[in-house]
Amino acid sequence: MTTTTPAVSPLDLDDKLALYRMQLALRLFEQRAYDMFLENLVKGTSHLSLGQEAIAAGVAAAMKPTDWTFATYRGHAHTLARGVPMTPVLAELLGRSNGLMAGKGGSMHLTSVEHGVMGSYAIIGAHLPIACGAAWSAQFRGTDQVAVCFFGDGSTNIGAFHEALNFAAIWKLPVVFVCENNLWMEYTRTTEVTAVENPAADRASAYGLESIMVDGNDADAVYEVAAAAIARARAGEGPSMIEAKTYRHGGHSRADPGKYRPDSEVAEWLAKDPIPRYHTRLLELGASEDQLVEIERDVVREVDLATEQAKAGGVPGEDLLMKDVWADGGSSWRN
Amino acid sequence: MAQLTFREAIARGIAQEMRRDESVVFLGEDIGAAGGVFKGTVGLLEEFGGVRVRDTPISEQAILGAAMGAAMTGLKPIAEIMFADFFAVCWDIVVNEIAKSRYMTNGQMTFPLVIRSGNGGGLRFGAQHSQSVENWAMMVPGLKVVVPSTPEDVIGLMAASIRDPDPVIFLEAKALYSTKTEVPDGEIVDSLGTAKVLRSGSNATLVALGAMVPKAMKAAEELAGQGIDCTVVDVRSLVPLDTQTLLREISATGRLFTIEENPRLCGWGGELSSIVSEEIFYDLDGPIVRITTPHIPLPAADALEDMAIPSVERIVSTVNKSMNS
Structure with missing residues (x-):
């Protein structure tokens, strides 16, 4: 289907420098998180977005502070991209009391309501209907808020995905679905288990959603399609599906070296790494090498400081254990 | 005082709260135009309109996901799962998402929502439309579980459930839908956790x-x-x-x-x-x-x-x- 695309305000050089900084921050934060895994400081599991940063950063640049993000268990990047500081995110990964949720959620459930990050969901596809509910609430209350829901290619084969797309379309909800298609559903090539070439976009068009394909390793391209889709949602023109093709540099999760992928494929995608690519583009647009070096130094300082502060965080106390099952702050189930 | 059936009490309880609070919305399959498959929601669409009383597709995950997303952003949804047996197709949303999210987020979110459902046997519907699932719900940390047995309690406990800031599973015994008792006029509000x-x-x-x-x-x-x-x-x-x-x-x-x-x-x-x-x-x-x-x-x-x-x-x-x- 086709609809009119509202005008999108283009990014100027300063905006693009900020977008570069964000992508780099996501990259260096996650590399640090990975190092801290190897030191056994980060416990449990973790799913990194290394290689996919342009999507979280590009979409976030198109959102208003009042809009909502719904992320997955691979959600560090989407959380940070909304302006959540690094320290509480890293401290959450470390299970410290200064963590974003004081250690009660962990890597897979990053949430910061004050930044519009309305949760990271670790059951595949579950958050698509939930994002619809937030969008319904915005529509009902007559606000201009938009719900943006990120998920991977693997989510497109679960029932909740299909229920949510139909639901969003029939109620014309202000929701933008963003499929990060990194070609691999955990350890299996997505095209081997999916009947269509483009798992999100091809299905979405069948449900009557505006369906958009984009190079997920190009932050500017992502920004442009996201800004257009968000503007349509805000204008009451209903939901969209953006399928962003990308690649994760590492494995599915912490325990996975990703060896099932052909070396040639990995090499091909490393050559399309969004960050060096954006670096080159900024130089072509007239940014100076010094400017970019200063940004890089600044991000390193930020990551180092977050590391220090996260490590300095305390161990969560027993007082937290029985707190906040209920809205009254407690957990009592009897009198 | 008026004679009221259990099924009429459901609509009266919901209507009482929808009149009182604009943020209460209601969604589910056949709840609006059809008035509910058990005729428990007759008249609500007519009184409150299609913006607040919304028919949905047969998509239980979407219904409860929508209720959750709406609750975390300021509405007070009532969602219907037609038969309690159908919780099995959307139990992830109930158990993993609604019940856990307040705790996981260290109290950043609240979920003031009610999920009503026709529960139990007695209507000769067979194994997939008759199970009594209160024990499924009771064992999940983060869910409140309410089961009225009289029309008056339906109204009062419905009001208490809707006003409660936490998720409530409200199970209506299908075998009781046709029962009838005297119910006082005016607002009825009960409290949860009271035998x-x-x-x-x-x-x-x-x-x-x-x-x-x-x-x-x-x-x-x-x-x-x-x-x-x-x-x-x-x-x-x-x-x-x-x-x-x-x-x-x-x-x-x-x-x-x-x-x-x-x-x-x-x-x-x-x-x-x-x-x-x-x-x-x-x-x-x-x-x-x-x-x-x-x-x-x-x-x-x-x-x-x-x-x-x-x-x-x-x-x-x-x-x-x-x-x-």
Whole structure:
């Protein structure tokens, strides 16, 4: 289907420098998180977005502070991209009391309501209907808020995905679905288990959603399609599906070296790494090498400081254990 | 006072709260134009319009996901899952998402929502439309579980559930939809976590829930004729559980009989028995006896279904035998 695309305000050089900084921050934060895994400081599991940063950063640049993000268990990047500081995110990964949720959620459930990050969901596809509910609430209350829901290619084969797309379309909800298609559903090539070439976009068009394909390793391209889709949602023109093709540099999760992928494929995608690519583009647009070096130094300082502060965080106390099952702050189930 | 059926009480309870609070919205399959498959929601679409009372596709995950997303952003949704058996297709949203998210986010989110559902047997619908699932819900941290047994309680507990800031699973015994009692006029608001003593006796305490409550009352009448004087307590709310009332009433007679529609294993009576054993064991004068549906899927044929679900006769004979052994 086709609809009119509202005008999108283009990014100027300063905006693009900020977008570069964000992508780099996501990259260096996650590399640090990975190092801290190897030191056994980060416990449990973790799913990194290394290689996919342009999507979280590009979409976030198109959102208003009042809009909502719904992320997955691979959600560090989407959380940070909304302006959540690094320290509480890293401290959450470390299970410290200064963590974003004081250690009660962990890597897979990053949430910061004050930044519009309305949760990271670790059951595949579950958050698509939930994002619809937030969008319904915005529509009902007559606000201009938009719900943006990120998920991977693997989510497109679960029932909740299909229920949510139909639901969003029939109620014309202000929701933008963003499929990060990194070609691999955990350890299996997505095209081997999916009947269509483009798992999100091809299905979405069948449900009557505006369906958009984009190079997920190009932050500017992502920004442009996201800004257009968000503007349509805000204008009451209903939901969209953006399928962003990308690649994760590492494995599915912490325990996975990703060896099932052909070396040639990995090499091909490393050559399309969004960050060096954006670096080159900024130089072509007239940014100076010094400017970019200063940004890089600044991000390193930020990551180092977050590391220090996260490590300095305390161990969560027993007082937290029985707190906040209920809205009254407690957990009592009897009198 | 007016005579009201259980099904009419549902619409009245919802309407009472929708009039009071603009943020209360209602969604589900066939709840609007059709007035509900059990006619429990007749008139709501007409009074509140299609923006607040919304028919949905047959998409239980979408219904409950939408309720959750709406609740976390300021609405107070009521969602209907037509038959409680259908919770099995959307249980992820209930258990993993709604129930856990407040805790996981360190209290950043609240979920003021109600999920109503037609629960249990008695209508000869067979195994996939008849199960009593209160035990599924009771075992999940983060869910409140409410089961009314009278039209007046439907209204009052519905109001309390909608006003409660936490997610409430509101189970309506389908076998009771056609029952009718006198209900006071005007606003009715009850409170969660309150069991109700319906009858006081000195020999034994019958604790019942939902559709088992009128059966327990009838059984108590018959048992009185046989010289066994029973207290009957309607649990009404499994979470929070009114253990104070329950333990007091069980201590007073020294005997506990639970009357449960759920299949035997892990029914609420098992939990209650455990609490009683730990806390008032020395007040007991005899064994705790659980009267439940056997641990089977419910059969469709009326003769078989009647054998499965606790009947007045089974309650009377079980209590009588145990009290005289």
